[in-house]
Amino acid sequence: MFAALRVRxxxxxxxxxxxxxxxxxMQRIGQDWLVLQLSGGSGVALGITTALQFAPTxxxxxxxxxxxDRHSKRRVLVVTQAVMxxxxxxxxxxxxTDGIALWHVYLLxxxxxxxxxxxxxxxxxxxxEMVGPDRLANAVSLNSTVFNGARLVGPAVxxxxxxxxxxxxxxxxxxxxxxxxxxxxxxxxxRGSELRPSxxxxxxxxxxxxxxxxxxxxxxxxxxxxxxxVAGTFGFNTQITIALMAREEFGLGATAxxxxxxxxxxxxxSGALLSTRRSTRPLQRFLIVSSxxxxxxxxxxxxxxxxxxxxxxxxxxxxxxxxxxxxxxxFVQLGVDPQMRGRILALYFMxxxxxxxxxxxxxxWVSEHxxxxxGFIAGGLVCVAAAVVAGAVLARGRRVRLELHVVPPSxxxxxxxxxxxxxxxxRVAGLAQEADGEVPGEQVARDPAR
Numbered sequence: 001m002f003a004a005l006r007v008r009x010x011x012x013x014x015x016x017x018x019x020x021x022x023x024x025x026m027q028r029i030g031q032d033w034l035v036l037q038l039s040g041g042s043g044v045a046l047g048i049t050t051a052l053q054f055a056p057t058x059x060x061x062x063x064x065x066x067x068x069d070r071h072s073k074r075r076v077l078v079v080t081q082a083v084m085x086x087x088x089x090x091x092x093x094x095x096x097t098d099g100i101a102l103w104h105v106y107l108l109x110x111x112x113x114x115x116x117x118x119x120x121x122x123x124x125x126x127x128x129e130m131v132g133p134d135r136l137a138n139a140v141s142l143n144s145t146v147f148n149g150a151r152l153v154g155p156a157v158x159x160x161x162x163x164x165x166x167x168x169x170x171x172x173x174x175x176x177x178x179x180x181x182x183x184x185x186x187x188x189x190x191r192g193s194e195l196r197p198s199x200x201x202x203x204x205x206x207x208x209x210x211x212x213x214x215x216x217x218x219x220x221x222x223x224x225x226x227x228x229x230v231a232g233t234f235g236f237n238t239q240i241t242i243a244l245m246a247r248e249e250f251g252l253g254a255t256a257x258x259x260x261x262x263x264x265x266x267x268x269x270s271g272a273l274l275s276t277r278r279s280t281r282p283l284q285r286f287l288i289v290s291s292x293x294x295x296x297x298x299x300x301x302x303x304x305x306x307x308x309x310x311x312x313x314x315x316x317x318x319x320x321x322x323x324x325x326x327x328x329x330x331f332v333q334l335g336v337d338p339q340m341r342g343r344i345l346a347l348y349f350m351x352x353x354x355x356x357x358x359x360x361x362x363x364x365w366v367s368e369h370x371x372x373x374x375g376f377i378a379g380g381l382v383c384v385a386a387a388v389v390a391g392a393v394l395a396r397g398r399r400v401r402l403e404l405h406v407v408p409p410s411x412x413x414x415x416x417x418x419x420x421x422x423x424x425x426x427r428v429a430g431l432a433q434e435a436d437g438e439v440p441g442e443q444v445a446r447d448p449a450r
Contacts, residue, residue, distance in 0.1 A: 002276070005141035009190045010130045014317055016186030017146050020081075023079035024264075025154025026161070027257055028173065030172030031105065032129040032243045033162060037169075038102040041108040041247060043372075045102065046240050047364025049109050054356035056113040057120075057349060062211070064118035065125075065346025069339065074195070075434045078187050080119035081174030085180030087112050092173030116237040121346040128333065128341065129195050137280065137330045144272035144326045152264035159258015197336035211343040214336075219337060221344070223284060223390060225351040227291050228328050230386035233355025234379040235298060236321065238264055242314070244364075249372040250307040263311045267318025274319070275326040288390045290327060294320040295383030302376025328352070 004010050032046060039045035067076050091108050094100040131139040158172045165171055215221050242264065246257040297320050301313040329348075336344045359379075367375035 002140050002142065003140075004131045004135045007131050007135065008143075009194055010127075010139060012186040012189055013126075013130060014142060014146050016183045018150055019180045020183040021147055021150030022154045022157070023088075023176035025151050025261075026158040026172040027091075027176040027346060028239060029155045029158035029261060030162060030169035031091075033167075033241055033257065034100070034169045035102070035105055036243065036247060038100070038105065038168065041178075043240065043244050043248075043364040043368035043375075045364075046243060047361035050237070050356060050360035050364075051358075052106055053109040053113040053116075054353050054360065056110065056117045057353045057356070060114055060117040061121055061350050061353075062270060062343065062346045065121040065211070065343040067118065068122040068125045068342030068345075069198075072197070073122050073129060074187050074190065074192075076122045077119065077126065078184055080115055081124070081180045081183050081187070083115045084112060084119070085177050085184075088117070088173050088180070089177035092170050092177055095168070095170040095173060102290065117349075120349050121342050124329070124333070124345050124349075125342045128338070129197055130190075132196050133334075136333060138276060140270060140330045140333060141276040141326055144322055144329075145269065145276060147268075147272070149269055152262055152269050153245055155258045155261035155265060157258075159255045159261075162258075163253065163255040171334060198341070203353050206217070211340065211347055214340055215344065215347060218335065220284060221332060223393070224287055224328050227386060227390055228325075228348060229351040229355050231291055231294065231321075231324060231383055232352040232364065233359035234382040235294060236325075236352075237356070237360055237375065237379060238321075240360060241302075241310030241366050241367060241372065241379070244372040244375060245310060246307075248367075250310075252307065252310050256307070259355055260307075260311050260314060264314040264318040267315035267320075268322040269318075270315070271319035272326060275323060275330075282331050284331075285391075285394060287324065287327055287331060288387050288394060290320065290324040291390070292384055292387030295380045295385075295387060298376050298380025298383065300380075302373045302380065316394045325352075 005014065021404075031049065035046050035049050036042070091105070094104055127139050127143060128136050161171045161175075162169055209304065215225070229250055242260050243257055246252040246260050252260075291344075294317070297317040300312060301317050304310040304313050332344060332348045333341065363375045363379055366378050387439075
């Protein structure tokens with residue numbers, strides 16, 4: 001369950017990440033609350049801030065993947081972590097000196113998004129360099145466990161700190177700025193001789209085309225990225241929807257908002273811990289089922305009538321979200337060639353987070369005009385619809401059987417090859433033929449009649 005922690009470099013990385021990510025979650029809570037303070041509780045302003053923070057993913061994350069494939073990942077991470085720490089410090093000082101305006105938050109959120117989009121594919125591909133392929137699935141799950149352990153602590157601490165400071169968000173930003181120093185120290189303390197760097201990719205033109213072509217030739221990756229795009233665009237907006245539910249639906253303050261975020265994080269941590277048991281590449285039908293379950297739980301959470309029942313439902317919703325996202329991440333990482341990993345992971349995160357600039361303002365608008373509950377319900381319905389479509393693609397020309405068990409509660413989707421049908425000359429049929437072939441990188445044979 002904790003096999004990757006036997007590697008010294010990964011232990012250093014995971015420990016420092018826990019500290020740094022706790023600060024990051026404190027900043028996220030502080031930033032959301034600051035925007036609500038400065039905008040008079042506007043869901044649209046909150047959505048715009050989130051969009052500005054994630055929009056750079058569309059434009060810069062692929063360059064981050066190129067950096068990961070060309071250069072020392074450890075050196076790149078030292079630089080990106082230092083810049084993110086400086087941005088957090090600047091925001092904290094602006095708030096502490098009463099010089100903050102909403103446009104400052106927008107600007108700094110966009111700058112943080114640019115650096116984060118470069119940092120993310122490097123950081124994700126660096127995991128395989130620390131632990132090697134045999135422990136990669138476990139390390140990805142442990143990474144998510146650390147992330148959600150920080151998510152468990154960070155929002156509650158941020159809510160308490162902001163509450164004790166009388167609504168002042170500056171301490172949350174200043175603590176986050178200091179936490180980046182811990183990650184930089186851990187990166188510098190690693191033993192370079194124990195890292196397993198992949199051969200650097202050569203400098204050449206057309207590397208984006210190469211990555212896109214590689215993905216198109218592997219429909220298993222296409223299906224995973226499509227599900228990630230829908231979930232990331234419409235389902236993973238809880239930083240907006242929980243804040244609006246707390247403030248607008250239930251009339252609560254920053255402390256209660258922090259603890260509601262913690263309830264979601266408890267579920268996320270549980271889902272990440274469950275995922276550490278996985279040591280092989282997930283099945284594609286597992287991605288589809290987990291995506292659908294996540295969507296259903298979003299809808300149910302949005303229908304909860306009281307703040308207590310809502311907080312309780314956030315726990316399984318968070319668990320479902322992490323089971324899906326960890327499975328997707330592992331599926332992509334374990335299905336690509338090492339020299340392509342940085343660029344393919346960049347494409348994956350472009351799908352997973354690149355839709356947020358559209359989804360976050362849209363969900364914010366829906367929540368503001370139809371009610372905060374509809375932020376959850378609408379996002380969940382879209383995720384369920386995507387899972388149904390993906391399931392139909394997977395099942396095309398196959399026998400499908402869904403088993404539901406009460407004790408213990410579980411759902412199993414069984415897919416078996418059906419009678420051979422006449423070839424269908426379209427790309428969807430090709431995707432269906434490949435979708436249940438669990439061999440990483442298996443290509444779809446072209447019909448000679450095309």
